[in-house]
Amino acid sequence: xxxxxxxxxxxxxxxxxxxxxxxxxLKLPVESQTYPKFIVIILFGLTTLxxxxxxxxxxRYGTESGKEDFKGFQAKQFFVCLVLAFVYILAVIYIGFYxxxxxxxxxxxxxxxxxxxxxxxxTVALLLLIYGxxxxxxxxxxxxxxxx
Amino acid sequence: MLSTLSVMGQGFLHAMSPINxxxxxxxxxxxxxxxxxxxxxxxxxxxxxxxxxxTMQQDTALIVLGAIYxxxxxxxxxSAILIHTPGTPASAATAIEGYQMTKRGQAGKALFTAxxxxxxxxxxxxxxxxxxxxxxxELTLKFQSAEYFWLSIFGLTIIAGVAGKxxxxxxxxxxxxxxxxxxxxxxxxGMPRFMLGGNSYFYDGINVTCALIGxxxxxxxxxxxxxxxxxxxxxSKVTDKMSLTREERKTIRPTIIxxxxxxxxIGILPGAGASIACFLGYNTSKQFxxxxxxxGKGSIxxxxxxxxxxxxxxxxSLIPTLxxxxxxxxxxxxxxxxxxxxxxxxxxxxxxxxxxLVTYTFFAGFVLVQFFMLGIGLLGSRGFAQISRxxxxxxxPCVTVLCVVGSYAINKLPEDVLVMFVFGIIGYLMRKLDLxxxxxxxxxxxxxxxxxxxxxxxxxxxxxxxxLFSSVICWVLIVLCVVGILSPLFMNKLEKKAEKEAxxxxxxxxxxxxDLV
Numbered sequence: 009x010x011x012x013x014x015x016x017x018x019x020x021x022x023x024x025x026x027x028x029x030x031x032x033x034l035k036l037p038v039e040s041q042t043y044p045k046f047i048v049i050i051l052f053g054l055t056t057l058x059x060x061x062x063x064x065x066x067x068r069y070g071t072e073s074g075k076e077d078f079k080g081f082q083a084k085q086f087f088v089c090l091v092l093a094f095v096y097i098l099a100v101i102y103i104g105f106y107x108x109x110x111x112x113x114x115x116x117x118x119x120x121x122x123x124x125x126x127x128x129x130x131t132v133a134l135l136l137l138i139y140g141x142x143x144x145x146x147x148x149x150x151x152x153x154x155x156x
Numbered sequence: 157m158l159s160t161l162s163v164m165g166q167g168f169l170h171a172m173s174p175i176n177x178x179x180x181x182x183x184x185x186x187x188x189x190x191x192x193x194x195x196x197x198x199x200x201x202x203x204x205x206x207x208x209x210x211t212m213q214q215d216t217a218l219i220v221l222g223a224i225y226x227x228x229x230x231x232x233x234x235s236a237i238l239i240h241t242p243g244t245p246a247s248a249a250t251a252i253e254g255y256q257m258t259k260r261g262q263a264g265k266a267l268f269t270a271x272x273x274x275x276x277x278x279x280x281x282x283x284x285x286x287x288x289x290x291x292x293x294e295l296t297l298k299f300q301s302a303e304y305f306w307l308s309i310f311g312l313t314i315i316a317g318v319a320g321k322x323x324x325x326x327x328x329x330x331x332x333x334x335x336x337x338x339x340x341x342x343x344x345x346g347m348p349r350f351m352l353g354g355n356s357y358f359y360d361g362i363n364v365t366c367a368l369i370g371x372x373x374x375x376x377x378x379x380x381x382x383x384x385x386x387x388x389x390x391x392s393k394v395t396d397k398m399s400l401t402r403e404e405r406k407t408i409r410p411t412i413i414x415x416x417x418x419x420x421x422i423g424i425l426p427g428a429g430a431s432i433a434c435f436l437g438y439n440t441s442k443q444f445x446x447x448x449x450x451x452g453k454g455s456i457x458x459x460x461x462x463x464x465x466x467x468x469x470x471x472x473s474l475i476p477t478l479x480x481x482x483x484x485x486x487x488x489x490x491x492x493x494x495x496x497x498x499x500x501x502x503x504x505x506x507x508x509x510x511x512x513l514v515t516y517t518f519f520a521g522f523v524l525v526q527f528f529m530l531g532i533g534l535l536g537s538r539g540f541a542q543i544s545r546x547x548x549x550x551x552x553p554c555v556t557v558l559c560v561v562g563s564y565a566i567n568k569l570p571e572d573v574l575v576m577f578v579f580g581i582i583g584y585l586m587r588k589l590d591l592x593x594x595x596x597x598x599x600x601x602x603x604x605x606x607x608x609x610x611x612x613x614x615x616x617x618x619x620x621x622x623x624l625f626s627s628v629i630c631w632v633l634i635v636l637c638v639v640g641i642l643s644p645l646f647m648n649k650l651e652k653k654a655e656k657e658a659x660x661x662x663x664x665x666x667x668x669x670x671d672l673v
């Protein structure tokens with residue numbers, strides 16, 4: 009199995025996590041340090057083993073970019089959905105659940121090129137489902153700030 | 157003995173209460189819908205529905221989760237048969253013969269066979285659940301803190317190797333999960349740890365349900381969002397009658413029994429799952445068939461072999477989950493999360509006087525769920541087939557909304573929604589980079605249990621680690637941990653072998669890997 013360059017990133021991130029947690033562990037009282045330190049050492053050891061395996065794979069079989077894992081990646085679609093979801097969460101918290109949800113659904117479905125009739129059906133059906141299940145059945149008070 | 161039988165009987169009566177019956181129907185229908193949609197998985201369905209069960213009684217909540225699990229495993233066969241796209245990996249082998257039958261105008265017969273075999277596979281697996289679960293739970297009576305510590309480590313070693321291409325990456329994921337589980341107060345001293353600048357929200361640790369929803373459901377949204385949205389194939393029309401002749405039922409009977417045994421054993425084995433069972437069930441049905449020539453052309457035995465095996469996994473996989481707290485796969489890991497959140501601990505506690513009724517009500521519910529699965533499957537397959545065509549463009553925003561509302565409903569805290577979102581991104585990246593999301597979840601659940609028991613053991617022994625190696629059970633568990641670490645190597649080979657054998661039979665062409673979520 010060839011070594012993937014994306015795995016270099018994984019190893020780097022895991023080392024950073026180990027470093028951060030280790031630094032934070034040292035700030036704890038001595039009696040609370042043992043268990044987290046033990047886990048950090050295990051993670052560090054496993055990451056190092058993986059690094060060794062990667063190097064051995066690179067020597068034996070060569071390297072590859074790892075781009076194959078992201079073949080067909082729709083960058084625009086993905087990032088717009090990601091940002092829309094994040095903005096939606098903030099809107100739910102600061103504006104209110106039902107209005108934010110309705111706007112999010114219409115915007116996201118429109119962006120994903122769903123036909124207007126289906127946009128209307130999906131939005132109304134999901135809002136009714138949530139109202140029935142969460143507000144009426146479970147009596148969950150959904151965020152209700154500036155607007156409904 | 158008599159008292160156990162009496163509680164079992166009471167369990168049935170409780171399970172048949174109107175609310176439980178309604179919830180079974182809703183859960184099975186929900187599960188089938190999730191299962192038949194190629195973009196969604198059983199784990200995702202159970203994770204998404206977990207918050208809905210928070211206000212329910214313990215038994216009702218467990219029944220709903222069990223119903224979704226069973227429904228989803230069966231639901232995958234509908235799209236496998238009608239559009240040659242398995243809704244879940246558990247139905248990959250069903251697509252081989254099922255779609256051939258559809259092409260021959262026998263879609264109704266294929267669907268009936270899948271329903272019928274799933275029903276018997278699931279129902280028979282309940283026998284082992286009733287029989288083995290209390291026996292295995294008795295074992296845990298002998299467990300002290302040191303044994304529980306090793307048990308939690310065993311659970312982690314098992315799941316770390318599941319479903320991943322690299323064993324080391326699986327173990328790294330588990331260790332990362334353990335590290336994340338240390339966020340919050342120290343269980344011994346109450347000292348706050350790693351709370352991101354002293355944020356009191358993290359005092360009780362990361363909310364596991366939010367992490368679950370993020371890792372399994374929100375990450376799935378991102379997986380769908382990165383792919384080009386294409387229209388799914390038109391579901392074939394069911395033109396024939398949904399039934400089997402008496403002769404055909406007689407033919408598939410031995411196949412169902414063989415697949416039940418295979419599925420059940422695979423389910424009990426931690427680390428194996430329905431996706432392995434379906435191929436083994438399929439291959440075994442071919443080996444023993446008197447009509448081998450029909451395989452690859454649309455054999456009802458092939459469909460029955462695969463479907464009985466994958467549904468037999470459900471009851472089997474609950475045995476180690478409920479008795480030892482070792483879920484063999486991601487769905488049962490989520491189910492165990494639900495169990496703990498409802499205040500129940502796996503092990504002997506589930507069968508003591510206080511909780512036995514809840515446990516046996518759940519078992520009885522699990523039996524009844526199989527009947528509902530049969531009924532709903534037979535009556536609604538045509539409708540579910542249309543739902544399975546629902547575009548990813550509609551699923552992406554709808555599932556996002558359900559993730560948000562689900563994670564908020566748990567504690568009504570906006571921070572929970574943000575945690576869910578962050579874990580969604582983590583889950584997406586982990587899946588893209590072949591890391592193991594199930595290992596993180598299990599570590600989040602088992603980490604605090606292991607840490608607490610380790611601390612208790614060390615307190616008892618005045619800080620001497622010798623206590624961790626002081627009993628036979630400890631050593632057995634240590635050996636099992638080593639076996640657990642090595643078992644994925646064997647399981648991967650077994651799965652690949654079974655898949656390869658089955659693929660040589662598939663005249664429909666290979667199933668796209670991206671369809672197998």
